[in-house]
Amino acid sequence: MKLKENISKYIFLTLAFSSISALALITVFIIINGVPIIAEVGIINFIFGMSWAPSHGEYGIFPMIIGSVTVTLGAAVLGVPIGVCCAIFLTEFAPPTLSKLFRPAIQLLAGIPSVVYGFWGLLFIVPFIRNFFGGPGLSILAGSVILAIMVLPTVISITEVSILALPKQYREGALALGMTHWQTIRSVILPSAKSGIVAAVILGIGRAIGETMAVIMVLGNAVAVPESILDPVRTLTTNIGIEMGYASGTHRQALFATGIVLFIIIMVLNATAQYITRKKK
Amino acid sequence: MRINPKVSEKIAKVLIWAAALFVLTVLFAIIIYILYKGLPMINWSFLTEIPRNMGRDGGIASAIVGTLLVTTVALVLAVPFGIGTAFYLAEYTREGIVRRIIRFSAESLAGIPSIVYGLFGFIFFVMYLNLGWSVLSGGLTLAVMILPTVIRTSEEAIRAVPDSYREVSFSLGGTKWQTIIKAVFPSAIQGISNGIILGIGRCVAETAAVMLTAGGALRMASSLFSPTRTMAVHFYILAREGISMNNAYGTAALLIILIFIINVVANALVNRFTAKNK
Numbered sequence: 384m385k386l387k388e389n390i391s392k393y394i395f396l397t398l399a400f401s402s403i404s405a406l407a408l409i410t411v412f413i414i415i416n417g418v419p420i421i422a423e424v425g426i427i428n429f430i431f432g433m434s435w436a437p438s439h440g441e442y443g444i445f446p447m448i449i450g451s452v453t454v455t456l457g458a459a460v461l462g463v464p465i466g467v468c469c470a471i472f473l474t475e476f477a478p479p480t481l482s483k484l485f486r487p488a489i490q491l492l493a494g495i496p497s498v499v500y501g502f503w504g505l506l507f508i509v510p511f512i513r514n515f516f517g518g519p520g521l522s523i524l525a526g527s528v529i530l531a532i533m534v535l536p537t538v539i540s541i542t543e544v545s546i547l548a549l550p551k552q553y554r555e556g557a558l559a560l561g562m563t564h565w566q567t568i569r570s571v572i573l574p575s576a577k578s579g580i581v582a583a584v585i586l587g588i589g590r591a592i593g594e595t596m597a598v599i600m601v602l603g604n605a606v607a608v609p610e611s612i613l614d615p616v617r618t619l620t621t622n623i624g625i626e627m628g629y630a631s632g633t634h635r636q637a638l639f640a641t642g643i644v645l646f647i648i649i650m651v652l653n654a655t656a657q658y659i660t661r662k663k664k
Numbered sequence: 665m666r667i668n669p670k671v672s673e674k675i676a677k678v679l680i681w682a683a684a685l686f687v688l689t690v691l692f693a694i695i696i697y698i699l700y701k702g703l704p705m706i707n708w709s710f711l712t713e714i715p716r717n718m719g720r721d722g723g724i725a726s727a728i729v730g731t732l733l734v735t736t737v738a739l740v741l742a743v744p745f746g747i748g749t750a751f752y753l754a755e756y757t758r759e760g761i762v763r764r765i766i767r768f769s770a771e772s773l774a775g776i777p778s779i780v781y782g783l784f785g786f787i788f789f790v791m792y793l794n795l796g797w798s799v800l801s802g803g804l805t806l807a808v809m810i811l812p813t814v815i816r817t818s819e820e821a822i823r824a825v826p827d828s829y830r831e832v833s834f835s836l837g838g839t840k841w842q843t844i845i846k847a848v849f850p851s852a853i854q855g856i857s858n859g860i861i862l863g864i865g866r867c868v869a870e871t872a873a874v875m876l877t878a879g880g881a882l883r884m885a886s887s888l889f890s891p892t893r894t895m896a897v898h899f900y901i902l903a904r905e906g907i908s909m910n911n912a913y914g915t916a917a918l919l920i921i922l923i924f925i926i927n928v929v930a931n932a933l934v935n936r937f938t939a940k941n942k
Binding site for chain 2: 408
């Protein structure tokens, strides 16, 4: 009996540690395959280099970093206010029938393959931008709009959870002071749920900066520093997605090095979000 | 100037309603458009024929089978490891360094972009373990990717089982193992299945990670070591290279229907689970 207990305990322990060793394995394999080229080119030249020409052995990813940052910021600017409003809607205003429709809809939004978003963006958003704002249409703006839609489920669900977690007394106290519903939301609920909302925004940004297939179709993928939001760009993710199919040798290493940069950005964002949510508890 | 609280209440309410309705509209616009264009394409031969002419003609049978195979491989691995990890977290650890490490790792895995999973799967499974572009490489990569989903939902389900269940089992002389298998697991099974179904959803929808690890072969996979493409990859290649818009719409419509069914099943499970544990 005792033996069986111990065996089962160690089986669970082994399963748990094998699961998390995946993270170590990913980290190690991405790093050992990308670091040699960074060492060869020099980290400054790699990160701040303006020219990406694998056929000439030039590996500078600065335009891609700019691409990722601008597209993601655009997505945050467009998506976060809408997402927070939707969360407020769900927790404060939605009639039960509508929220019964809304929640599964958001779930569906989260489940639709990202390629389908990209395709839809290519069919509707890109021509719309081309016709109304000018430029090629394939642009930072198009990518930001698609990503803004895609980060909504993350932003909405985490914000909603943090609003629902607030003690009922906050709301009652505010109402007892004679505040209107909106005053309660603005000056009691949103400030108290702030850390949850910040975590939601960070995780949303993480999703946006890591997304590949949706933006690969609408960004135009040109390796150049954009001058306006109507210019095409390439992001860190799409750089890997486009070239990994045929890359070999140092070119492939450079794509892994691009992966390292992406990986570091994501890990920092995740750790920050986890830190914020933990501190709140 | 101070705005009258009643006026600002009205403005805020209108804006919030507008945001919510806007999101619903966008979602329905996407779904209805894809279904409108794609549903007429779906018929028996579309589902059962192998793509011909790079996918211009014929159906998507091999992509459907590819999706099924890759997803199955992913589940066979992710389910035992995920559930085991969840049980270890919920039943065997206390708040402390071990739990913090496991949870940090699981949440970090959840945040890693799929393209990075693709890079990892390519260099580790395809090259290092020499499995080549294959069903197996794709499935293994997806297994790692859905692991955090299975862990998180299973752990929540296990924690939702009331402590009284465990106490009764212990008081009857049950050991910890017996308690887990006979008292906790049966009560958590619906919540755990929900996690598995969400994992299936992620596998079906994934493109970047599968593209780099399973290859893009159009023919029917004959073993775990044959290269294959999934429906999502097939759709991407058809749409991006403009091979056949009609078949692309058909594939996308089928994907959306699948995701919809998966979500409905997952929700039904959650509802039954929460109803039972009240």
